[in-house]
Amino acid sequence: TVLVEQPIEVHRRPYPFLKQHVKEQYAKIAEWNSASIEYLFQSVNPLVVNEAQRQINEIFDGSVPATLVTVHIRWGDKNSEMKLATIKEYLDACKAIIGGSWATTPQHIY
Incomplete structure (x- = not known):
C-alpha cells in the first residue's frame, strides 16, 4: 500500500508544454509553406512577374x-x-x- 500525503491534482487544461509544442508546430508549418512557395516561384520568368505586377497595379491601384x-x-x-x-x-x-x-x-x- 502506498500512502499519498497530498491529493493528486487533476489537470483540466492542457499542460503548458503542449501549448508551446503546438506553437512550434504552427511555426514549422509556416516555414514549410513559405519555403514551398519560394521553391515554386523561383524559376518564374521575370517577364511573367513584371506582367503580374502590372496587372495588380492596373486592377487594384497598386495594393491588393x-x-x-x-x-x-x-x-x-x-x-x-x-x-x-x-x-x-x-x-x-x-x-x-x-x-x-x-x-x-x-x-x-x-
Whole structure:
C-alpha cells in the first residue's frame, strides 16, 4: 500500500508544454509553406512577374484588398468528366468561407 500525503491534482487544461509544442508546430508549418512557395516561384520568368505586377497595379491601384478571394473556375475540358458547378455555387461557397463578414465588409471575388 502506498500512502499519498497530498491529493493528486487533476489537470483540466492542457499542460503548458503542449501549448508551446503546438506553437512550434504552427511555426514549422509556416516555414514549410513559405519555403514551398519560394521553391515554386523561383524559376518564374521575370517577364511573367513584371506582367503580374502590372496587372495588380492596373486592377487594384497598386495594393491588393485584404478581402480578396480568388476562385479558379476550370470549366473547359472538365465537362466531359463531371457535372460542372455553376457560378452561383461558387459564390455560395465563397460566402460560406467568408462567413458573417460577407454582409458587413466589401468583398472582392475574382
